[in-house]
Amino acid sequence: MKEDPGFYDYWAYHNRPKIEWPNGAKVAFWVAPNIEFYELNPPDNPQRKPWPQAAPAVAGYSIRDYGNRVGHMRQMQVLDKYGVRGSISLSTALCEHHPEIIELCKERNWEFFSHGIYNTRYTYGMSEQQERDMIRDSMETIYKHTGQKCAGYLAPALSHSELTLDLFAEVGTELFGDEGGIYTCDLFHDDQPTPIHLRSGKKFVSIPYSLEMNDTIAYVVNKIEPRRYGQNIKDNFDRLYQEGADSGTIMCIPTHNYQVSCPHRLKAFEEALEYITGHDDVWVTTGREIAEYFLENYYDSALADIAKQSGGEI
Amino acid sequence: MSLDKTYLEYPERSYGMDHDRYDWSMLTDRKPVEWPNGNKLALWVNVGLQFFPLNQQGKPFKVPGGMTMPYPDLRHYSLRDYGNRVGIYRFLKAFDRFNITPTFALNSRLAERTPYLMDVLKERGNEILCHGEHMDALHYGGQDKAEEAAQIERALESLRTLSGQNVRGWISPAKSESASTPDLLAANGIEYFCDWVNDDMPYQFRTENGELTAMPLSTELEDFFVIQNNGHSEDSWVEQVCDACDFLLNEAKKQGGRILALNIHPWLLGQPHRIARLERALDYITSQDGVWSAGAGEILDCWKGQQ
Numbered sequence: 001m002k003e004d005p006g007f008y009d010y011w012a013y014h015n016r017p018k019i020e021w022p023n024g025a026k027v028a029f030w031v032a033p034n035i036e037f038y039e040l041n042p043p044d045n046p047q048r049k050p051w052p053q054a055a056p057a058v059a060g061y062s063i064r065d066y067g068n069r070v071g072h073m074r075q076m077q078v079l080d081k082y083g084v085r086g087s088i089s090l091s092t093a094l095c096e097h098h099p100e101i102i103e104l105c106k107e108r109n110w111e112f113f114s115h116g117i118y119n120t121r122y123t124y125g126m127s128e129q130q131e132r133d134m135i136r137d138s139m140e141t142i143y144k145h146t147g148q149k150c151a152g153y154l155a156p157a158l159s160h161s162e163l164t165l166d167l168f169a170e171v172g173t174e175l176f177g178d179e180g181g182i183y184t185c186d187l188f189h190d191d192q193p194t195p196i197h198l199r200s201g202k203k204f205v206s207i208p209y210s211l212e213m214n215d216t217i218a219y220v221v222n223k224i225e226p227r228r229y230g231q232n233i234k235d236n237f238d239r240l241y242q243e244g245a246d247s248g249t250i251m252c253i254p255t256h257n258y259q260v261s262c263p264h265r266l267k268a269f270e271e272a273l274e275y276i277t278g279h280d281d282v283w284v285t286t287g288r289e290i291a292e293y294f295l296e297n298y299y300d301s302a303l304a305d306i307a308k309q310s311g312g313e314i
Numbered sequence: 315m316s317l318d319k320t321y322l323e324y325p326e327r328s329y330g331m332d333h334d335r336y337d338w339s340m341l342t343d344r345k346p347v348e349w350p351n352g353n354k355l356a357l358w359v360n361v362g363l364q365f366f367p368l369n370q371q372g373k374p375f376k377v378p379g380g381m382t383m384p385y386p387d388l389r390h391y392s393l394r395d396y397g398n399r400v401g402i403y404r405f406l407k408a409f410d411r412f413n414i415t416p417t418f419a420l421n422s423r424l425a426e427r428t429p430y431l432m433d434v435l436k437e438r439g440n441e442i443l444c445h446g447e448h449m450d451a452l453h454y455g456g457q458d459k460a461e462e463a464a465q466i467e468r469a470l471e472s473l474r475t476l477s478g479q480n481v482r483g484w485i486s487p488a489k490s491e492s493a494s495t496p497d498l499l500a501a502n503g504i505e506y507f508c509d510w511v512n513d514d515m516p517y518q519f520r521t522e523n524g525e526l527t528a529m530p531l532s533t534e535l536e537d538f539f540v541i542q543n544n545g546h547s548e549d550s551w552v553e554q555v556c557d558a559c560d561f562l563l564n565e566a567k568k569q570g571g572r573i574l575a576l577n578i579h580p581w582l583l584g585q586p587h588r589i590a591r592l593e594r595a596l597d598y599i600t601s602q603d604g605v606w607s608a609g610a611g612e613i614l615d616c617w618k619g620q621q
Contacts, residue, residue, distance in 0.1 A: 040333050043321050053375065054455030058491050058509050059533065065331075065512035070341045074565075093327045100340060117324060127316035134322060223544040226554060262534050263514070263558035263565075263574075 007165065007187065008194045008206065009306050015314075017301045019192065019248035021293070025283035026244025027237070028290045029276055031084050032185070032209055032254045033075060034115060034154075034216075035101060037091040038064045042120035048159065050120040067258030068094075072101055074261040078270050080108070082277045087287040089115040089154045089185070089254070092138040095145035102145055111286040112146050113185075114138040114168070116156025123159040131161055136171045139180065149176035151288040154185040154209065169202045178203075183291035185209035191240060191249050193294040195303050203299055205291050208250045212236070215259040215269075230268030237276050244281070250290060251276075335496070336519050336528070346570020347515070347620055354566035354604035355559070356613045358575040359416045359596075360508075360531055361405060362485075363431075365424040365448045366394045374456075377449045377488050379538060379579075394581045398428060401584015406438075408589065412596040417441045417610045419485050422469040423448035425476040432476055441609035443483030444473050444504075450487075457492045466498050482506060482611050489533065497522040506614050514562070514572060516617050527618070529575075529610055536577035541588075548591040555595045563602060573613060574599065 021028050040061050042050045051057030079086055088105060090112050095102050105112070116123075117138055123131055139150040153168040165184050172181015184196065187206045194206040211217050213236055218229045233253060240249040253272075260269045277284060294302075326332035349356050368391045370381040379394070381387040409416050418435055420442055425432050435442060446453070447469040453462055474481050482505040486495060489509040499507055500523035506516070508531040519526045533539050535558055540551045559574055566572040576595075583592045599605055608616075 037332075039326065040331075043318075045317070045321070053490070056455060056491060056493055059489060059511065062510040062512035063533070066514075069339065069512055070514050073340060073342045093324060096327050097330060097332070098338060099329070100343075117327075121321065125315060125317045126321075130316055130322055137322075219544075223546075225544075225546050225550045226557065227550070262532075263561040264535055264554035265557075266561055267557045 002162065005162065007196050008189065009310050011190075011194065011306045011309060013191070016192070016247055017298065017305050018246070019294075019298055021248040021283045023283065024281060026248060026281045027240050028248060028250045028283045028285055029237075030087050030250070030252050030285055030287055030290065031079060032089050032252055032287065033079075033086045034089040034254060034256045035072065035091065035094055035105075036064065036067070036115065036119040036256070037094045037097055039118050039120040042118065045122045045124055047124035048122050048157075063258050067256060067261065068098055068101060071257030071261030072104075074266055075255060075257050076104060076108070078266065078273065081270075082273045084273065084277070084284055085110050085286055087111040087113060087152070089113060090142065091115055091117065091119050091156070092141040093117050095141050099145070106146055111152075111288050112142045112148050112150065113152035113154070113287060114142060114150050115154045117141075119157050122157055123155055123161050123164060126161065128163055128167070131163065132167045132171060135168050136175070139171060139175055143175070149179045151180060151291060152183045152185060152207070153181070158186065160186060165196060165204070166199050169198050169204045170200055173200070173202060182295060183207045183287060185287065191243075192247070193250065193290065193298070193302070195299055195306070203295055205294055205299065207252075207287050207291050209252045209254055209287070210236075211254075213252060214254040216256050219259050219265070226265040226268040229265075230272045233269075233272035234275050237272075241279060241281070252287075334520060336517060339517065341513065341515060342569060344515070345620070347617055349571045349606045349616060351606070352604070353606035354571060355563050355602070355606065356571060356573045356616075357414070357599055357605050357607040358531070358573055358610055358613055359409070359414050359607065360575060360577045360610065361402070361416050361418050362445060362577060362579045363398060363402065363418055363420045363424055364394065364445065364579070364581075365398075365421045365427065366391060367423075367448055367450045370450045372450070373452065374454050375452070377452060379542070380449055397579060397581025397584050398424060398431060401580030401582075402431065404584045404589045405578075405580050405592070406434075408593050408596060411593070412600045413607065414596060414600070415440060415607045415609055415612075417443060417483075419443050419445040419483075420473060420477075421445050421448045421487070422472040422476075425473050436478060441483070441611050442473065442477045442479050442481060443485065443610060444469055444481050445485045446487040448487070452488060452490050453486050453492050453495045454490055455492055459492075459494050459498075462492055462494060463498050466502055470502050470504070482614075483508065483529070485509065485531065496526055500524050500526050506610070508610075516614060527614055529614060530573055531575045531577050533577070535575075537583050538579055541582060548588050552591050552595045552598075556598050559599050559602065563604060566604070
């Protein structure tokens with residue numbers, strides 16, 4: 001085990017090279033719906049229990065199923081209304097279980113990125129080859145069902161190994177060259193993209209995907225009120241929009257159809273989306289588009305600036 | 315280091331669900347439902363009338379809302395009992411004031427212990443459904459099937475006798491089930507149950523003994539979940555209920571009848587400082603056009619008649 005995962009160097013949030021998003025936007029705004037499949041009877045993992053009680057875990061399983069049966073369509077209609085294409089963090093077995101949902105998202109040109117096979121299969125305890133196989137399966141499944149060359153990764157249930165990012169990037173290159181496996185959502189250290197060190201030396205970037213704005217963190221962990229969640233989103237946006245005048249920032253709202261789409265919660269989310277998309281200088285985009293834009297335009301200058309800071313230059 | 319190879323095998327990875335209890339179906343793909351008299355939103359007010367035994371065994375877990383202190387936990391025992399002595403009568407007044415047709419979900423042990431309350435409920439004639447034996451009589455994965463079968467038979471026989479109703483509906487204590495619970499419920503003449511929270515409308519659920527209907531009783535919006543589990547204010551609960559009412563009414567106008575299910579507990583909302591919040595929520599909902607307050611079985615029958 002390491003003291004520091006070693007993915008990135010310290011890089012102060014001031015005096016960074018200025019990022020300018022397309023059309024002078026201050027904030028690159030993206031919504032990442034997690035579309036997940038949890039199994040009723042998953043196999044045991046040595047380090048993490050999928051459910052708190054012996055099967056059947058009716059409460060946990062059924063509310064997640066609610067997200068697919070009821071919630072998905074509601075959230076999709078709200079995103080349509082505000083011109084947002086979702087960047088889906090996908091349990092890729094959902095392509096087999098619920099192809100109707102995949103089809104609806106394809107029609108809308110939403111992005112699909114890998115969130116593993118099932119959200120009840122954890123990376124913990126896997127050999128390097130097993131994790132590589134699981135990641136490859138997930139990326140191939142996305143390609144087979146959507147034709148998309150998977151660009152991003154959020155490890156299933158945020159279960160990682162030390163090699164997760166390396167493996168994802170390597171499998172992406174094997175399958176799709178430079179178009180596959182270019183960004184991760186697994187790190188929460190910044191409000192701007194960060195170049196990531198990989199053993200392959202591949203150009204790869206961390207795109208901010210916020211835990212603080214994540215509906216499940218808000219509702220299940222922090223247990224906040226729907227209106228307060230809506231207000232937090234607006235406040236988060238206001239500051240990133242203000243700072244984005246100096247250098248472009250990223251705001252992400254990660255959602256779950258079983259949380260945000262409940263009848264007593266959707267209004268607060270919709271009001272927040274209306275507020276954000278009502279501003280002029282917002283680039284409403286997807287995870288892949290942000291990653292590609294950064295890699296193309298700012299990756300090299302970011303690396304040079306980080307190297308300068310690491311050498312002690314202020 | 316590696317996991318057993320079965321960890322990367324996915325035997326249920328195919329179309330639909332990963333079990334055969336019910337079919338995969340998106341709500342928007344179903345035939346729109348119409349409620350009586352052109353109404354859009356069925357209001358199902360479900361009142362949990364519960365008995366939390368002082369000598370709680372906590373097998374296999376301590377029921378949420380139950381005893382937490384060393385025996386005898388008089389604090390929680392008596393505060394829960396408050397609901398059945400005091401809170402429920404505040405509820406009944408509120409229901410009559412706003413013309414609500416409630417449904418009462420009773421632990422059979424409570425029905426046995428409080429004949430006066432049973433007479434009051436029988437006199438009103440509202441539907442009574444079974445909420446298991448008592449709050450410490452949990453159904454759970456790995457439970458002995460014969461033991462569970464006897465538990466369900468006892469609860470239903472007792473409640474059917476004491477209520478004079480045939481008792482069609484069921485909510486497991488803590489909505490906790492074993493793998494056999496739906497099969498046992500169907501074998502005992504139950505028509506609908508409310509433990510699965512995966513839909514906003516009823517749907518058919520397979521058992522070894524014929525089909526049940528799963529009725530949508532939201533946990534996320536219930537008083538205990540919002541106020542006790544999440545620690546939200548009473549005013550926030552009202553706001554959330556009103557937002558849900560607005561949302562579902564609006565959706566019903568486009569997609570057909572919806573159900574607003576409020577699961578509430580007199581030991582919680584029946585307190586003097588909270589009852590006005592329940593009244594405010596009921597006032598708001600019943601003042602909307604297109605709301606039909608009905609018992610769970612009535613809503614079920616109306617839905618079933620259109621399938």
